[in-house]
Amino acid sequence: MKNILITGGAGFIGSHVVRLFVNKYPDYHIVNLDKLTYAGNLANLKDIEDRPNYTFVRADICDYDEMRRIMEKYEIDGVIHLAAESHVDRSILDPFTFARTNVMGTLSLLQAAKVYWESRPEGYEGKLFYHISTDEVYGALELTHPEGTESPFTTTASSTEHHLAFGTEFFLETTKYNPHSPYSASKASSDHFVRAYHDTYGMPTLVTNCSNNYGPYQFPEKLIPLFVNNIRKRKPLPVYGKGENVRDWLFVEDHARAIDLIFHKGKPAQTYNIGGFNEWKNIDLIRVMIRTVDRLLGNPEGYSDELITYVTDRKGHDMRYAIDSRKLQEELGWEPSLQFEEGIEKTVRWYLDNQDWIDNITSGDYEKYYDNMYGAR
Numbered sequence: 001m002k003n004i005l006i007t008g009g010a011g012f013i014g015s016h017v018v019r020l021f022v023n024k025y026p027d028y029h030i031v032n033l034d035k036l037t038y039a040g041n042l043a044n045l046k047d048i049e050d051r052p053n054y055t056f057v058r059a060d061i062c063d064y065d066e067m068r069r070i071m072e073k074y075e076i077d078g079v080i081h082l083a084a085e086s087h088v089d090r091s092i093l094d095p096f097t098f099a100r101t102n103v104m105g106t107l108s109l110l111q112a113a114k115v116y117w118e119s120r121p122e123g124y125e126g127k128l129f130y131h132i133s134t135d136e137v138y139g140a141l142e143l144t145h146p147e148g149t150e151s152p153f154t155t156t157a158s159s160t161e162h163h164l165a166f167g168t169e170f171f172l173e174t175t176k177y178n179p180h181s182p183y184s185a186s187k188a189s190s191d192h193f194v195r196a197y198h199d200t201y202g203m204p205t206l207v208t209n210c211s212n213n214y215g216p217y218q219f220p221e222k223l224i225p226l227f228v229n230n231i232r233k234r235k236p237l238p239v240y241g242k243g244e245n246v247r248d249w250l251f252v253e254d255h256a257r258a259i260d261l262i263f264h265k266g267k268p269a270q271t272y273n274i275g276g277f278n279e280w281k282n283i284d285l286i287r288v289m290i291r292t293v294d295r296l297l298g299n300p301e302g303y304s305d306e307l308i309t310y311v312t313d314r315k316g317h318d319m320r321y322a323i324d325s326r327k328l329q330e331e332l333g334w335e336p337s338l339q340f341e342e343g344i345e346k347t348v349r350w351y352l353d354n355q356d357w358i359d360n361i362t363s364g365d366y367e368k369y370y371d372n373m374y375g376a377r
Contacts (some may be wrong), residue, residue, distance in 0.1 A: 001337045003029045005076045007061055007109065008083030010034035012218045013132070015044035016256040017080060022048045023258070031074050033055045034083065043357060061105035067112035078111055078128045080263060081106065084187065086134075086335040087221060091183035092315055102186035103193070105251050106131065117203070129194065130206045130263050135248070135273070137188040138171045138207060139178030140318035166246050166279050170324035171209070173271040180316045195269075204268035208259070211275040211323045215252030216344065216350040218275060223263045224344075225284060228351040229358050231293045231304045241313035243283025250276030251343040254336045261332050270331075275323025278340045283308075292348045 004021060008014040009032030034040045035125065036058055048054055055074070059066050061083050070076070084102050091098045109130065122184045126295050144167035179185040191207050198205040214224045227237050258274045266272060280288075290304045328334045338346070351358060 001027055001029055002077045003031065003074050003080045004080060005031045005070065005074065006034045006080045006082065008040070008081075010040035010042050010044060010056075011082065012037060012039070012044075012215075012222075013213055013252055013255060014082040015217055016215070016252050017082065017259050018045060018054075019048055020253075020256045020260055022051050022054045026053055026320070028053060029074065030054050031076070033059055033061070033070065033301075035060045039086070039219045041361065043360070062100060064108040064112060067108050068115060071112050071116040076113070076116065077126060078263065079109060079165060080132065080259065081129065081131045082141070084132075084190075087182065088181050088183045089314065091181055091186070092285050095182035095186075097188040099189075102183075103189045105254065106190035107193050110193060110203070112202055113199055113250050114197065117357050118201075124202060124204055126170065128204045128206065128263065128268065129197070130208075130266075131191065131194040132259065133191050133207055133209045134184065135171050135177050135209050135275070135321050135323050136181065136184035136318070137177050137182055137191060138175045138321075139184075141167055141169050141171070141320040141322055143167060143244070143320045144169075166281075166320060167322065170322045171273060171275075172324050173327055175208075175271055180318055198269050201263060204266060206262060206266050206326075207271045208262060209271065209273050210255055210258075211248035211250045211278075211321060213250050213252045213255055215347050216354070217291060217357075218252070220361055221316050223282070223285075224289065224347060225351055225358065227289050228293055228348055229362070231290060231307065232297070232352070232355070234304075234307065236309040237286060237290075237304075237307045238309050238311045239283060239286060240311060241288065242310065243281060244319070245282050245317060246279050246322070247282065247285075248275050248321055248323050249278040249280060249285070249340065249343075250274065250323075250336045251336065251347075257337070258334050261334050262328070265332055266304075267331075272328045273323045273325050274328060274334075275325045276336050276340070277325070278336075279320075279322055280340075288344060289348065291346060293352070296352055297350060335367070 004165045006018050009018040085098045113129050117124055129357050177188045179188045194205050197203045218228050220226050294303050
């Protein structure tokens with residue numbers, strides 16, 4: 001049996017990774033560690049919470065002594081580290097929290113793993129520290145074709161056509177780091193610490209940098225669930241600037257599959273980029289969402305267009321992100337399973353079918369419940 005510690009496992013991406021590992025590997029013991037901040041919700045994992053190979057632990061990754069205790073108690077063989085503060089707007093308002101969690105929390109985990117694994121007779125043999133990061137550490141790419149270029153919304157458009165609609169440059173694993181926000185700066189720092197532990201101590205580590213994720217269970221301050229909820233409630237759809245910023249979108253279940261594959265077959269000390277080959281201007285994505293939500297709600301076409309509200313652009317707003325995932329494809333055989341049309345339809349349907357989940361999140365009642373159950377954070 002392998003004992004795998006997944007941090008941030010009650011969050012958006014983390015809950016999909018936990019579910020995949022619990023279901024796919026019954027001979028593994030999956031320990032889900034989450035602080036249960038505003039973005040962590042155990043309702044995301046109701047379907048697997050009673051599985052014999054699953055354990056939940058509420059803890060703060062910045063608590064080094066607790067991380068040491070957990071590593072020893074559960075005899076952890078591998079760490080998949082997703083716990084992080086991840087919202088750019090929040091990082092602009094409160095950079096200290098991002099530095100504490102993303103930098104010092106990662107360092108706390110690394111040191112706890114190092115001390116425990118070095119105390120074992122086998123040392124680092126069969127051990128792995130896998131750190132999940134973001135494409136935002138690379139900075140921004142030039143938007144080569146900004147005027148009049150629409151995001152392709154067709155199953156016949158190839159991955160290359162999706163990319164080349166907006167530029168010819170992409171983030172590679174060798175791209176120089178150039179973070180522009182407190183969030184991306186904190187993630188860049190944590191990436192460097194992970195690599196330093198490999199180079200200094202010989203710890204087997206992996207780092208992956210992913211593009212924007214979308215799918216079920218995403219906290220509704222993020223663009224897609226926020227806009228689905230706002231359309232449902234006839235509330236404004238705030239669009240930064242002119243909505244011209246371009247992002248590469250990755251379905252969260254495809255990301256979880258990539259994490260599984262890399263954890264088991266990736267080469268230690270390597271970096272892998274994970275992207276969806278789905279570049280979209282924000283405004284084009286929003287229009288697709290409006291059409292999809294209106295259709296599923298039985299509204300006439302164009303009914304919710306009037307909700308679009310242009311607001312002052314975000315400080316330091318990067319213009320374009322675009323991931324090149326060819327290394328992952330060529331070395332490990334991964335590729336996205338869903339075309340964007342299918343993924344966005346599946347995602348919108350999930351949020352419309354699970355309105356109680358969104359209402360519980362936006363009310364904040366779930367946070368009070370966990371504080372009563374586990375004690376205040």
